[in-house]
Amino acid sequence: MQIFPCPFCGPREEHEFLFAAEAGKVRPEPAAKVSDEEWAAYLYHNDAPKGIAREIWYHQTCGTYFLMTRDTVTRDVKDSRFLSEAST
Amino acid sequence: MTTRYSSLALLREGFRGHRGWRPAWAKATPQPAYDAVIIGGGGHGLATAYYLAKNHGIRRVAVLEKGWIGGGNTGRNTTAVRSNYFYPESVALYDLALRLYEGLSRELNFNVMLSQRGMLIAAHTPAQMEICARIANAMMLNGVDGELMGPKEAIARLPLLNQTADARYLCLGGIWQGRAGIARHDAVAWGYARAASALGVDIIENCAVTDLRIENGSVKGVATSLGEIRTERLAVAAAGATPGLVAGAGVHLPIHTYALQAFVSEPVKPCLDTVLLYLGTGTYVSQSDKGELVFGGGLDRVPTHGQKGNLPAQEKVVAGLLEMFPAFAQLKLLRQWAGVVDVVPDSSPVIGPAPGVEGLYLNCGWGTGGFKAIPAGGWLLAHLLATGQHHEISRPFDLDRFIKGRLIDEAAGAGISH
Ligand SMILES: Cc1cc2nc3c(=O)[nH]c(=O)nc-3n(C[C@H](O)[C@H](O)[C@H](O)COP(=O)(O)OP(=O)(O)OC[C@H]3O[C@@H](n4cnc5c(N)ncnc54)[C@H](O)[C@@H]3O)c2cc1C
Ligand SMILES: [Zn+2]
Numbered sequence: 001m002q003i004f005p006c007p008f009c010g011p012r013e014e015h016e017f018l019f020a021a022e023a024g025k026v027r028p029e030p031a032a033k034v035s036d037e038e039w040a041a042y043l044y045h046n047d048a049p050k051g052i053a054r055e056i057w058y059h060q061t062c063g064t065y066f067l068m069t070r071d072t073v074t075r076d077v078k079d080s081r082f083l084s085e086a087s088t
Numbered sequence: 089m090t091t092r093y094s095s096l097a098l099l100r101e102g103f104r105g106h107r108g109w110r111p112a113w114a115k116a117t118p119q120p121a122y123d124a125v126i127i128g129g130g131g132h133g134l135a136t137a138y139y140l141a142k143n144h145g146i147r148r149v150a151v152l153e154k155g156w157i158g159g160g161n162t163g164r165n166t167t168a169v170r171s172n173y174f175y176p177e178s179v180a181l182y183d184l185a186l187r188l189y190e191g192l193s194r195e196l197n198f199n200v201m202l203s204q205r206g207m208l209i210a211a212h213t214p215a216q217m218e219i220c221a222r223i224a225n226a227m228m229l230n231g232v233d234g235e236l237m238g239p240k241e242a243i244a245r246l247p248l249l250n251q252t253a254d255a256r257y258l259c260l261g262g263i264w265q266g267r268a269g270i271a272r273h274d275a276v277a278w279g280y281a282r283a284a285s286a287l288g289v290d291i292i293e294n295c296a297v298t299d300l301r302i303e304n305g306s307v308k309g310v311a312t313s314l315g316e317i318r319t320e321r322l323a324v325a326a327a328g329a330t331p332g333l334v335a336g337a338g339v340h341l342p343i344h345t346y347a348l349q350a351f352v353s354e355p356v357k358p359c360l361d362t363v364l365l366y367l368g369t370g371t372y373v374s375q376s377d378k379g380e381l382v383f384g385g386g387l388d389r390v391p392t393h394g395q396k397g398n399l400p401a402q403e404k405v406v407a408g409l410l411e412m413f414p415a416f417a418q419l420k421l422l423r424q425w426a427g428v429v430d431v432v433p434d435s436s437p438v439i440g441p442a443p444g445v446e447g448l449y450l451n452c453g454w455g456t457g458g459f460k461a462i463p464a465g466g467w468l469l470a471h472l473l474a475t476g477q478h479h480e481i482s483r484p485f486d487l488d489r490f491i492k493g494r495l496i497d498e499a500a501g502a503g504i505s506h
Contacts, residue, residue, distance in 0.1 A: 001399045002390070015400045019391055040491040044342035044433060048331040050393040072345075073394045 005080040006059040023054040090286045113285035121318035122150045127297045128326035129153025131162040134280035135466020141287035144474035149289045154296035158277030164427035166350045169460040170268030174501030177484040179230035188463030198279030200271045207268035207363035212257040220263045237264040257368035307447035323449045328428040330452040339442045347388040347426040349397035353419040355379030369408030397426035431455040434495035440486035
């Protein structure tokens with residue numbers, strides 16, 4: 001069982017968490033001007049990085065979305081912070 | 089030269105102390121240039137090479153594999169083959185694969201040990217039975233052998249299934265596909281490699297592709313750990329490694345990578361002669377010819393590139409197995425492992441040209457269920473490489489479906505995870 005750090009609750013077991021999305025995506029605006037290609041890219045493109053990844057996770061028990069930086073090969077967690085503290 | 093396998097050859101070698109067997113495929117070293125290069129020596133890459141040579145007469149072909157062939161998901165999967173999908177596009181694809189599997193041992197002169205023992209997707213609530221009826225009806229409309237099976241017949245096929253009064257999941261029946269079954273995963277990789285090698289294809293192991301060479305929007309070759317290789321037709325069939333390989337060429341994919349685990353028990357006498365997927369637990373199981381129970385379930389929910397699984401998924405899968413078959417609690421687990429699977433939001437593969445790069449083709453996104461599709465994936469990718477055009481069966485699986493919104497959502501349609 002892996003332990004993930006929720007910035008609100010502290011260390012908790014992995015099955016309480018859900019992966020939400022890769023961090024850094026910006027919703028294209030305004031909707032009327034967004035092409036199908038841009039919208040599809042926003043919805044579906046992932047980097048699936050091997051190594052360091054910045055991801056948005058959801059802690060189901062407290063309802064917090066937060067930014068976690070971790071290594072996708074070793075599973076080491078490097079950093080975990082509130083979205084409000086994230087640069088992008 | 090490959091020797092033809094036959095009972096006569098076996099007899100002859102028996103008398104000669106088995107000294108005459110030759111390696112099944114030649115260990116090749118890279119040539120400077122090829123008519124087509126395929127990255128990834130899994131089932132899909134090897135089948136592609138075979139059908140390129142066999143169906144299209146293109147034989148100056150190399151398969152580049154960073155480790156050993158079949159060492160990726162092809163050699164790590166639980167070997168269920170079936171075509172019980174929901175959408176016509178999927179049935180066309182997976183049933184092409186199943187039909188090719190049915191003739192594959194003969195075609196390749198290599199026993200892939202296809203065993204069409206049937207598969208039951210079992211339901212335990214009336215709501216699940218309704219979903220099963222819907223899928224069985226869709227299968228019949230799509231022209232494959234699916235039927236809705238009632239509880240009596242289903243339970244008769246699963247003698248050890250827990251049907252005591254306190255059982256949590258009483259079986260109400262489910263979807264039956266008689267042509268489904270299992271095949272030997274390594275044999276599929278080796279059989280295609282041997283047959284492709286006999287037609288002149290170079291199978292190059294321990295050759296990792298590090299970069300794609302692209303000039304003015306066209307493929308010119310690849311950089312590998314064994315040097316540069318030139319080609320103008322390049323296919324990527326590298327499962328979870330595909331996004332990282334093509335990102336530098338400006339190609340982005342809708343793929344997340346997760347670990348999927350499998351488990352094998354110690355061998356026991358025959359006790360289960362079908363493939364069973366239980367909707368109530370999400371666990372599926374079959375018994376190998378050696379007697380081991382081979383089983384698995386859902387993904388580990390943490391995106392990863394590490395080929396190892398974690399405890400929560402193990403607990404859920406094993407608990408699901410024991411819920412169905414309490415008697416199996418006495419068995420020891422022999423092995424447990426994981427593969428990195430390439431999951432797409434609609435649980436359907438990506439087959440087609442890579443947008444914006446002339447000569448680059450993709451076959452990936454098979455996720456948790458691409459072993460059953462290997463013959464079709466190879467057939468269709470070979471068609472793309474040889475003609476530059478989609479085969480009508482691969483057309484719906486082009487990447488452009490994400491822009492057009494024409495997803496083929498099998499997770500929603502068939503509730504398929506494997
Ligand atoms: C535990 C588990 C159970 C499964 N059960 C089933 C099942 O019951 N039925 C089913 O149909 N499917 C199942 N699957 C899914 C199935 O295994 C895969 O979808 C299928 O094997 C994919 O084949 P492939 O050829 O695309 O990929 P792989 O077999 O993974 O081949 C890709 C190859 O590319 C190579 N590669 C990667 N990067 C490079 C590089 N840079 N240079 C050169 N080579 C590279 C890798 O080493 C690998 O050998 C399961 C998967 C797992 C993990
Ligand atoms: Zn929390």
